[in-house]
Amino acid sequence: MNIGFTLIAQAIAFAALVWIIATKIWPPLLNAIEERQKKIAEGLAAADRSQKDLAQASEKVDELVREARTKANEIIEQAHGRANQILEKAKDEAVELANRQKAAAEDEIATAVFRAKEDLRKQVSVLAVAGAERLIKREIDANAHKALLDELATEI
Known part of the structure; x- marks a missing residue:
């Protein structure tokens, strides 16, 4: 074998291999690499968008939590205000009820005092009549002298 022929044959085989790789294998491989780069770029862009969205x-x-807390505080303040209003109203009603009961009790006491005075006047008038009866030793007709007894009762 001739060394020159072997080198030329190997060079032709190598050139054919390079040509086959450059025309048949390399373009699909570059396309696959470019598609992969595009997908990676899209994935990174999507990740950036996701981070921004997050x-x-x-x-x-x-912001919603701050608004909710603010509204909750407002509601709590309103509830406290309403509770204070209810307490004040209940206190006012209790004071009013106590005043009415006090007035009713005072009226009852005044009525009882008036009745007691009237009963006492009647008893005094009966005692006065009995005393006068004993003094003059005769019986006085209470019906006949009713006006006199009433006048005596009012004076007492």
């Missing part, structure tokens, strides 16, 4: 959602959640 940050926005987190800010929105924080």
Whole structure:
């Protein structure tokens, strides 16, 4: 064998191999690599968008939590105010009821005092009549002298 012929044959075989790789294998391989790069770029872009969306959602959640806390505090303040109003109203009603009961009790006491005075006047008039009867030793007709007895009762 001739070394020159072997080298030329090997060079032709190598050139054919390079040509086959460059035309048949390399373009699909580059296309696959480019598609993979595009998918990776899209994935990174989607990840960035997701991070931005997550940050926005987190800010929105924080804002909603702040609003909810503010509203909760307002509701609590309103509830305290309403409770104070109810307590004040109940106190006012209790004071009013106590005043009415006191007035009713005073009226009852005044009525009882008046009745007691009337009973006492009647008893005094009966005693006065009995005393006068003993003094003059004769019986006085209570019906006949009713006007006199009433006048005597009012004076007492």
